[in-house]
Amino acid sequence: SQQGEEDPQALSIQEGENATMNCSYKTSINNLQWYRQNSGRGLVHLILIRSNEREKHSGRLRVTLDTSKKSSSLLITASRAADTASYFCATFTNFGNEKLTFGTGTRLTIIP
């Protein structure tokens, strides 16, 4: 079952611009994570934000989490061609059994 839903499904921007992707989810979570996937390859973990955190930074990445609205956003600043990939949010719950549930992803294209 899908927990996270990303918005938009696809995004094209010019190199150097900022890219923002949003994620909404349905149930309480322990943490929320963002992953990147280059075409057809394995997912790479980017950043994790815990349910008691509101904002987190890692390099050019900024993630926010609003648990009252059950939503998160991923901002990539000063985008580069190499950022072209699909981005997935994933919600982690640990109420009995651990579970990491992925959304359907945002396809980001950076135009050189």
Added chain:
Amino acid sequence: EAQVTQNPRYLITVTGKKLTVTCSQNMNHEYMSWYRQDPGLGLRQIYYSMNVEVTDKGDVPEGYKVSRKEKRNFPLILESPSPNQTSLYFCASSFVGNYGYTFGSGTRLTVV
């Protein structure tokens, strides 16, 4: 190098012919999981394992089996593959408590 290794990368098989996709990790992770990725559906969890000899169903377990006899290995078994199991499969692992998954490079399976 810390990694999750899946084999094979590509596999074409015929309906009903049993197959095994192997997954091995060298990070001493307790938690391992299998996902399938299909267009428009994102990643869906097939099975997971919290530790040796402990496995449980994910969201789409029908038609699959797993085993966890050793901590490092978590093979996915399709006893009688069918065309609707044509998909891109990923193995992932992490420490219990989840600080981010490490994914394998994927196995693209085609069942004809």
